Amino acid sequence: MxxxxxxxxxxxxxxxxxxxxxxxxxxxxxxxxxxxxxxxxxxxxxxxxxxxxxxxxxxxxxxxxxxxxxxxxxxxxxxxxxxxxxxxxxxxxxxxxxxxxxxxxxxxxxxxxxxxxxxxxxxxxxxxxxxxxxxxxxxxxxxxxxxxxxxxxxxxxxxxxxxxxxxxxxxxxxxxxxxxxxxxxxxxxxxxxxxxxxxxxxxxxxxxxxxxxxxxxxxKQSKGSVIRCETSTSYEVLQKLTGVSSVSISGRFSEIHSTDVNQSLSEMLSLDPNLKDLTVNQPKLEDVFGRLSQGVK
Ligand SMILES: Nc1ncnc2c1ncn2[C@@H]1O[C@H](COP(=O)(O)OP(=O)(O)OP(=O)(O)O)[C@@H](O)[C@H]1O
Ligand SMILES: [Mg+2]
Structure with a gap:
């Protein structure tokens, strides 16, 4: 060609x-x-x-x-x-x-x-x-x-x-x-x-x-997914779950960035079977951009 x-x-x-x-x-x-x-x-x-x-x-x-x-x-x-x-x-x-x-x-x-x-x-x-x-x-x-x-x-x-x-x-x-x-x-x-x-x-x-x-x-370059939900599990406990790389709190929601979404979710559900309004998404370009422009590859 x-x-x-x-x-x-x-x-x-x-x-x-x-x-x-x-x-x-x-x-x-x-x-x-x-x-x-x-x-x-x-x-x-x-x-x-x-x-x-x-x-x-x-x-x-x-x-x-x-x-x-x-x-x-x-x-x-x-x-x-x-x-x-x-x-x-x-x-x-x-x-x-x-x-x-x-x-x-x-x-x-x-x-x-x-x-x-x-x-x-x-x-x-x-x-x-x-x-x-x-x-x-x-x-x-x-x-x-x-x-x-x-x-x-x-x-x-x-x-x-x-x-x-x-x-x-x-x-x-x-x-x-x-x-x-x-x-x-x-x-x-x-x-x-x-x-x-x-x-x-x-x-x-x-x-x-x-x-x-x-x-x-x-x-896609930003590995993993963002789990978002309302949960009674504390920030400190969420941070220690398998696959979790970061946690942030946004209003009533916890946002969990995980590289092993299945395992993180299963641990979250066993800690809090009543967690609500669950969504799992790819990270936004904005998040990836923030990481990359700070030189984190
Ligand atoms: N004429 C110039 N003389 C000296 N330094 C300059 C000159 N033009 C740009 N710089 C420096 O070169 C670097 C890059 O500047 P540049 O204008 O290319 O950035 P930029 O990515 O376009 O930024 P912005 O988003 O603010 O427009 C900066 O450190 C700036 O201070
Ligand atoms: Mg410019």
Whole structure:
């Protein structure tokens, strides 16, 4: 089978700012279309990775290629759309004027009208950028990221500050893009966003990718199950049962994380045959993420 070409390729990539090592050796090979989410705590290195991929920051060592080209070359730029975390735009142009200007940078852009419609910007397309609200500015920036009909789109925290409707609209456009064969690399602090959108989730922690998998695989990486019930058995006793790795109390419920759910449950039932409202679930992505981003593998 023929391998699809690499869209984003990194090999032992490192980036330091003076003595701060923001990226400490990343290997990455994103091939083909889809949505790739990068999660990670503040300062994990997400924006640094995107800035290096855009050629806005020079890498310190290793290899980095974007659509087969070196970052920052004209060839790469004409195939890439982007929202940066701290993007800002000229105040005095209207949204429509900005979109028209950006469309002119690309070889096969969408029409300005189609872009305004896709991004639901009709209500403020003729307003000057400086008169927009924070969320409206973000939506205008998104339009500029897609107007060029690029192969690869980097979105650094694209939905920060958006209301629910605007966020859902943006998700729909992103999904549509992925279906059309585009590659979207986005960073987010919202697990719901990664779970809803991403085909693959990467978790960064202190400049390293500590997990790289589909949302369901990442859930599976966290072994065991979460038993939740109302029980008269005390926290101290629950902690000592076979297979139990942690216990937490949430309102009237005890939550027991166990790697041997059958044995833990049978011991719990013999201690308290009247335990109520029992559920057994896989740990949530949020729990797994919390453990992985603290470096616990
Ligand atoms: N221009 C810069 N000069 C010096 N240090 C920087 C610079 N940009 C980033 N850093 C440092 O590099 C590290 C990674 O920062 P980066 O912005 O990549 O993190 P991030 O994962 O995007 O975080 P956030 O979730 O807060 O956006 C941090 O320690 C940060 O202080
Ligand atoms: Mg960032």
């Amino acid at each position: 023929q391998q699809s070409p690499s869209i984003l390729y990194a090999s032992n990539l490192k980036k330091s700012y003076g003595t701060v090592e923001a990226i400490k050796g990343i290997n990455l090979n994103i091939q083909g279309s889809g949505v790739y989410a990068i999660l990670g705590q503040n300062g994990a290195g997400k924006t640094s990775l995107i800035k290096c991929a855009l050629g806005l920051e020079k890498i310190t060592s290793g290899t980095l290629q974007v659509i087969g080209s070196a970052p920052g070359t004209l060839q790469a730029k004409r195939q890439i759309g982007v929202i940066l975390q701290d993007s800002d735009l000229p105040d005095l142009l209207t949204v429509k004027e900005q979109i028209t200007l950006f469309a002119s940078y690309y070889p096969t852009p969408f029409s300005v009208e189609k872009t305004i419609e896709m991004c639901a910007l009709e209500d403020f397309a003729d307003k000057r950028y400086k008169k927009l609200s924070g969320g409206q500015k973000r939506r205008a920036q998104f339009a500029l990221a897609i107007v060029g009909n690029p192969q690869l789109i980097f979105l650094d925290e694209p939905t920060t500050g958006l209301d629910i409707e605007a966020r859902r609209n943006l998700w729909a456009v992103i999904r549509d893009f992925a279906k059309q064969g585009k590659t979207i690399v986005l960073t987010t602090h919202y697990l719901e966003e990664a779970e809803n959108l991403a085909d693959r989730i990467m978790i960064m922690n202190s400049g390293i990718i500590v997990a790289d998998a589909s949302p369901s695989e990442i859930q």
